[in-house]
Amino acid sequence: MLRSSVFVYGLLLACMTGIFQITPMEAQAQKKKKQRAATTSAAGVATRPEKNKNLPNIVILATGGTIAGAGASSVAAGYTAGKLPIEDLLSAVPEANKVANLEGEQVASVGSQAMTDSVWLKLAKRVNELLQSAEVDGVVITHGTDTQGETAFFLDLTVKSDKPVVLVGAMRSATAISADGPKNLYDAIVVAANKSSAGRGVLVAMNEEIFSGREVNKMNTTSTATFQAPNTGPLGYVFDGKVAWYHATLRKHTTQTIFDVSQVNELPKVDILYGYSNPDPTLVDCLVNNGTKGIVIAGVGNGNLYPTVETKVKQATAKGIVVVRAARVASGRVTLNGETNDKALGTIVSDDLNPEKARVLLQLSLLKTSDPATIQGYFFEY
Ligand code: SIN
Numbered sequence: 001m002l003r004s005s006v007f008v009y010g011l012l013l014a015c016m017t018g019i020f021q022i023t024p025m026e027a028q029a030q031k032k033k034k035q036r037a038a039t040t041s042a043a044g045v046a047t048r049p050e051k052n053k054n055l056p057n058i059v060i061l062a063t064g065g066t067i068a069g070a071g072a073s074s075v076a077a078g079y080t081a082g083k084l085p086i087e088d089l090l091s092a093v094p095e096a097n098k099v100a101n102l103e104g105e106q107v108a109s110v111g112s113q114a115m116t117d118s119v120w121l122k123l124a125k126r127v128n129e130l131l132q133s134a135e136v137d138g139v140v141i142t143h144g145t146d147t148q149g150e151t152a153f154f155l156d157l158t159v160k161s162d163k164p165v166v167l168v169g170a171m172r173s174a175t176a177i178s179a180d181g182p183k184n185l186y187d188a189i190v191v192a193a194n195k196s197s198a199g200r201g202v203l204v205a206m207n208e209e210i211f212s213g214r215e216v217n218k219m220n221t222t223s224t225a226t227f228q229a230p231n232t233g234p235l236g237y238v239f240d241g242k243v244a245w246y247h248a249t250l251r252k253h254t255t256q257t258i259f260d261v262s263q264v265n266e267l268p269k270v271d272i273l274y275g276y277s278n279p280d281p282t283l284v285d286c287l288v289n290n291g292t293k294g295i296v297i298a299g300v301g302n303g304n305l306y307p308t309v310e311t312k313v314k315q316a317t318a319k320g321i322v323v324v325r326a327a328r329v330a331s332g333r334v335t336l337n338g339e340t341n342d343k344a345l346g347t348i349v350s351d352d353l354n355p356e357k358a359r360v361l362l363q364l365s366l367l368k369t370s371d372p373a374t375i376q377g378y379f380f381e382y
Contacts (some may be wrong), residue, residue, distance in 0.1 A: 005308055051101045054135035056193045058100040059130050060185075061123065062086035063151075064110040065144025067181040069173030078104045079173035081111030081144055088143060092174065093189070099241070100137075100193040112144025112151070112169075117267040117363075120151060124158040124261050131161035138164040138192035141161035141186065145226060147168040148204060152213030155355045156202040156253045156382060157364055158261045164197035167204045167213065171224045180207070180224045187238040193217075194243045200235065201253035209234040212249045217354060219330070223374075230331035231352050248370040252382050259364045268366040270294040275305065275328055284312035292360045293370070294322040298355040303327045310345060317346030322365075322372055324379070326358040328351035336376070348376040 012101045051057070062068065064082025068089060071079030086104035096102060105124060123141065130136045145150055152167045159165055168188035170181030188205040191197050202213035206227040215229035228234075236245035272290045273283055277300075285293055295316065299305050303325035305313060313323050325347050329336050334349040336342050342349065350358035361382060365375045 006141060008314075021062055047300075052245060055098075056100050057135055058138045058140060058189055058192050059136055060086055060090065060102060060104045060140045060142065060189075061107045061126060062089065062142045063115075063119065063123070063144070065112050065142060065146075065148075066143050066171050066173050067109050067144075067168065067170035067185065067285050068109070069170075070175045071110075071173050074175055074177045079175065080132065081173075082109040084174050085109075086142070089174070089181065089185060093186045096186050098212070099186075099189050102189070108233045110144070112147040115144070115147045115151060117355075119265070120154045121261055121264060123151070124155055124161060127155060127159050127165055127367050128161065131159070131163045131165075136163070138166070138197070140188045140192045141165070141167045143167050143169050145171060145206075146354075148227075149217050150212075150356050150360055152202050152204050152211075153360050156213035156362075157361065158258045159187060159202055159254045160365055162199040162255055162262070163332070164192045164194070164200075165202045166192045166197070166210075167202065168206065171222065172227060190241055191238050191243055196243060196245065203235070205238055208237055208239050210236040210238055210243070210245075212253075214251055214253065214353075214357070217330075227339040230315045257382060258368065261367075264367060267363045268293040270296065270359050270366070272296045272298060272359055273309075274355075275299040275309070277306070279309055280305050281306070281308035281312045283307060284316055288316050288319065292321065293366050294324065294359075295369045296326050296350065296355050296358045296362060298328040299334070299340075300328060302329075302332075302338050303349060304340050305345075309338075313347060314345050317372070320370060322362060322370055322375055323347045324350050324362055324375075326353060326355040328355070330354075346372065348372050348379060351379050353379070 019347045066081050068084040069079040069081040070083040086106050090104055127139050127142045148167055148169050166188045168184050170184055172179045174181050184206055191205045204211045207225050211229050211234050215232045216227055218226050219228045220226040235247050269292050271287045272297055275298055317323050325334050333352040365378045
């Protein structure tokens with residue numbers, strides 16, 4: 001009788017304390033959480049236990065993306081981006097601890113299709129703050145690949161340091177067979193830790209290639225070799241733990257730009273209009289009536305506009321809206337006063353920036369001026 005009462009009491013206690021409700025996976029997650037809490041400093045930076053003073057100090061800022069994605073199956077395409085915390089990404093590359101002293105910080109946990117101006121501003125401010133410290137030698141940013149090129153260019157124009165800043169992502173989720181994230185992350189850390197990466201602008205390291213943040217674009221929806229710089233090619237390669245450079249960008253970046261977002265909390269509204277045959281020209285009116293300050297047109301061919309769209313664009317520029325002609329074609333320059341008469345329309349050209357990168361530069365330019373001639377100068381400079 002006594003024995004059975006003790007058993008019932010034990011059972012009750014166990015249920016109340018939830019012992020029977022914790023699965024092995026949950027227990028593992030709780031253990032990791034405890035470990036994380038133990039290694040998280042007051043500033044919210046997850047620190048690794050011992051520092052090697054012979055190695056550079058690199059901070060990893062995590063924003064989410066497929067590199068932090070997890071799916072139910074290792075072979076199916078479906079997964080959710082931005083599920084895993086930075087500590088889990090770093091645990092997948094213990095080799096990186098031999099390259100640098102690493103600290104991780106979660107800035108956001110989003111698929112990069114949900115990237116916002118406010119995360120861009122938060123990232124730029126945090127990168128600038130970190131790189132001002134003599135204790136930080138470089139920054140790696142983990143990011144979804146969908147809008148990685150835009151974030152890289154935004155930072156290329158707004159980071160005020162020559163220290164290496166390297167963006168990285170993955171095309172396969174962390175739980176997929178042959179996930180590319182750990183290797184890409186290791187390579188990005190190798191690039192950021194290498195002194196030769198300084199002063200080259202914000203970089204993107206993907207699939208063993210290193211790109212300029214200004215030039216890089218996602219070119220394939222699913223391939224691990226998706227990142228390319230269609231106009232210039234990669235700046236270099238990262239292979240076997242080593243970095244090799246072949247080119248350098250001549251366009252002004254980081255410390256050479258006039259763009260300072262330290263006091264900026266909102267970016268001007270700029271929209272992109274896609275060109276195609278027989279478009280509805282009233283789409284220009286929709287943007288204007290919706291309060292846009294600038295429009296980038298992804299024009300056909302050399303950034304050309306449909307005749308009725310030209311008429312609407314001329315009306316928009318007359319109202320002070322800055323309109324930039326870019327091209328929906330994947331490479332090449334859009335030439336000023338080529339087939340399209342920019343002088344008559346009041347438009348300017350993106351030079352060789354694709355529409356989404358032209359949008360980034362136009363947003364930053366509009367923080368300075370709304371004079372189209374001055375902004376055209378920026379497009380030839382940056
Ligand atoms: C995303 O951009 O967050 C999703 C796709 C990816 O990271 O590859």
